[in-house]
Amino acid sequence: MPSAPSQSPSPSAPAAAGVGAEASTARLILRLCRLAWGYRLQVIRSLVLQLVLLTLTLSGLGLLGLGIDVIGHAFDPLSEANPGGNKPPAWPLGYAPPSAWTSGQQVLLVAGLIAVIGLVRFALEALSAFWIAQLVQDIVVSLRSRVYDKLQRLSFRFFDANESGSIINRVTGDVQAVRMFVDQVLVQVLIMAVSLAFFAGYMLSLHVGLTLVCLLSTPLLWLLTGNFSRIVKPAYLENRRLFDTAIRVLSENAQGVHVVKGFAAQDAEVRRFAAANHAVTTQKRQIFQQVAIFVPLISFLPQLNLVILLIYGGWIYMEDPAFTVGTLVVFSGLLQQFSGQIGNVAQLANSVQQSLTGASRVFEVLDTPLEIQTRADPTPLPAPPAGGKRGGIRFEDVGFRFGKEDAVPALAHLDFEVKPGQLVAVLGATGAGKSTMLSLIPRFYDPTTGRIRLDGVDLRDLPLDALRRSIGIVFQESFLFSNTVAENIAFGHPDATQEQVERAARIASAHGFITEDLKDGYRTVLTEGGNNLSGGQRQRLAIARAVLLDPPVLLMDDPTAAIDPETEGEILAAMASAMADRTTFVVAHRLSTLRRADFVLVLDRGRVVERGTHDELMAKGGHYAEAAGVQAADTESREILGMDEAVDP
Template sequence: MSQAGPIPDSRHVKPGDSWQTYKRLLAYVKPFWLAFSLAVVGNIIYAAASTGMAAAMEYVIAAIENPTQQNRVLLTGLIVGVFAFRGAGTFMSQYFISYVGRQVINALRGDVFNRLMTLPSRYFDDNAAGRLVSKLTFNVEQVAEASTSAITITLREGLTIIGLLGFMVYTNWKLTLVFLAVGPLIGAVVSYASKRFRKISQRIQGSMGDITHVASESISGYRVVRTFGGEGYEKARFQKVNDKNLKQSLKMASTQAISVPVIQLLVAVAIAALVWTMLAPEIRGEMTTGQLVAFITAAATMAKPIRQVTSVHAKIQKGVAAAYDVFETIDEAPEQDPGTYAPDRVEGKIEFNRVSFRYRDQLDDVLKEISVTIPEGQSVALVGRSGSGKSTLVSLLPRFYEYNSGDILIDGHSLKDFSLKALRAQIALVTQNVVLFNDTIAANIAYGALRDCSREEIREAAAKAHALEFIDRMPDGLDSKIGDNGVMLSGGQRQRLAIARALLKDAPILILDEATSALDTESERNIQQALETVMQGRTTLVIAHRLSTIEKADRILVMDNGRIVESGNHSELLASNGAYAQLHQMQFSEQS
């Protein structure tokens, strides 16, 4: 039926296609056009003041040569005034461009995060969590930092150059031409340096992701690392990515460091040539000393803006590389959700109709033509060897993955006809890996759409899951905080919270994947009783290794290598003396 369709072409923007990326970034700036315009005004003020400073040299010299009382006052006023004017420009340009930058970071981050919330399971299988976090933190930050400083430099220094050049041409155009002759040389150096920046900065981003990835893995898995003596291995692994980052950052630094003095030297040569030419009488013409000094000041003042403007390209490239990466995430195709069928509450009849599934096209089928019908309200247990496809089978129900062929129907409606939201509202799921949030126990039980549940309902669910016995012993009861992913709880306690969460949801379809595996026999028996009451009137799929927990199921499906090989209730299956009887025999002998 539906193969995973082709991914939308919007994500095939080549890194070289920078223009596309600029335009998208601009769209993020658009809402803040007012602040942006203020920044532009600030930059104009700054550039005008810088040009004014050079031009003022003429009057400074004149005043020095003719130090009347009036000239003294004028000169002092001029110095303070020009700096104050430029200071106002600096403030405006810096503050408002930062304002725009922070707003863009905020919006971009929000967009990336919101997109992450809609991406299919497959995406998270393919991308390590550390890498994704680094996208949200490092890359997004870099986009705004690089582009705002690029904008500031382009505007401020670009305008300053224009102002100064204008002043120079106005004073003596022949001299200006000499000064400009060196321009193309500078340009050549710049384009070489910026090409290298672009390559290197793209790689540096990758290695930053590696660092967070390796670090977060060893940090969250510190116990395994310590007990299995993995410190050496982790250190070596970290050192490798850390060194790679060092090497690349140094390369970047060296390119940057070399490009600055080379460009400065070129500017110095230009000024030297200028001074030399200037002193030729046919060029100097009628220029006064004051005008000459002002001209040289203007030419010298230009060194810094030129240097900055030439480094702006690298900055832009850095920003574009980061933006490209961020946009790539935003452009990832979200979960397909074309269905519109949204019943309030389904009856719970589930049909698998020759369903086949593979995780990746190049891999083998994990589920092979599964056909089974589960009437509403029935409890079905899935058993079978590890890796036989039990968890995979149940993960198709909330459409975490799209099956490759066949169809799954609930109450006779294909899963594909349901809207994802409505479909998932019908299913309460306790998975093998319990996920808890760093919040109170109550908030963890009444999570997400359940947050409006009353205190009594939460307590009741906790009681049914036999969680109250340990919750009431905690200092703040239901309001106790449980730490990062519930580190302050035992494995069994975590499972009981997960069960309470599922019970509170009160969905017509309940899926328990090894939900009681971490419990001792007594707690398990207690919960078992509770679950039996809960299972009434609900379709339940239970996956368990311990066969004792599933003997009472209406039906047991035995899975092997992606197929259902046996089906029947406990006594039937024992009587038929097949795979189930064998499993049972083995566990029985283990226990005795």
């Protein structure tokens, strides 16, 4: 049955500036960190490996400085006769090669150690990249499954309020944004923090004063980064909204391709998608402009540190005998490494805002409360009485609103009882509430007021899955999956035997065309939506799917609405067979069905305005009699014109 009228969610107000917005961002970051903490062994393993890589990097820099000091001392050694010469090298860890070693041998030793460190780093960096990729992939797969699982459990209200493009984007693009947080933010921040601590500690061990002077610009970088994050955050939120629109246009076009081609509207649709795509690009370009200013600025400021190093470090070298050329080279390498990590702050800040925007939309899905769910202590489905049937339905002063602020309820004061095995026909104009009423029985929605009972038990007290397996549903336009005919029929009962599938197909008058018209019979694979079948064939498969579980209650929401007259007779015959011995609600306008009903409910603006059998309502001369008169006149016209060859069941 069709979903409720689409209700666009009201645009959420932008986060308030200041403490509230910062607290919200902090909570989101904390939640993402908790998500990653679920994989803490993999995170810790990667961090330990990063510590090893940092140690190797620092060792390589130290050895480079040592090699320079060895070479410098060999060519211009410091002595009493040459006070301006190079100081002797200070070997680490108290180790020094034998005094008989020449300078060339010492240089070869240092060079060999650097080469070994390079090879080990190459292997460990490859292992680190693999571990991190494995970590983020595990998180993405798990999170995407969680989001998809939650979507399966959310009520129709969520889908009424969110466009399909937005939902698809949350499962795909927004989940990838969480991957970006783990890969490009969380892991990189941890690596950056450890790296900065190592580099700063090493520089302080070489010269405290020079370190402090060279790092004076660091606080300014953090201030600029915080300001940049506040500026681009709302821009990324808007970009995701525009991207949702583009996805929606694409999705609608794919689903409505027959309408588009039928009305020769391809050019208009191309322009429509181009406009949506252009809006995304234009808005993203504005973000790029801000990034294009911020990134070079962040990269420029650390370069000033090298100027300070050249001036102040050169003066220290001339004044401090313990400060060698090798030490100056090592300090320069450390400062460049430190500045390189600081330079990553620009890209990091950009990644943070992209990932937080997507992550917030993912968590919106995960945090949406489950409006329709099984209670903690459900009441089991009642067993049928001895020699009796199940399927009694009782509406008790039921009212329903799609939204709390709706001025007019969709349904109001529905109060009636259907005994097991009865056929109830529901009649009413478009928008009268027919489909909405039927959607309350399988708990697609819960009543706003009143209650509905199945065999004396409130629907909300029953296990949800058991309730829905007790109800067969045939929609106006039934959806079929890209699978075999047999698996489509057995969709609600995957363990059904072939015999059970064929029995359901026979009840639905589908066995004949399956075995005679389809090349592979029940093994025929249907295209998306079952488009390689006719409308009547799709409806008969839908009826077979509904009756396979032998449900005590059957809901048929105007299943012949989109069927041609010739096919209508076949569908009506299938319906008659399916409805036998079941409590059935059928939205119908055909007199043959209305006459067979145990009673008819006539709805108008969500209320039951007439109730009774066909003969009783005809005698009243109200809404029903008027509608039946139109139906009879139309049937007579069709018979005169030879158009109505269908036989009423």
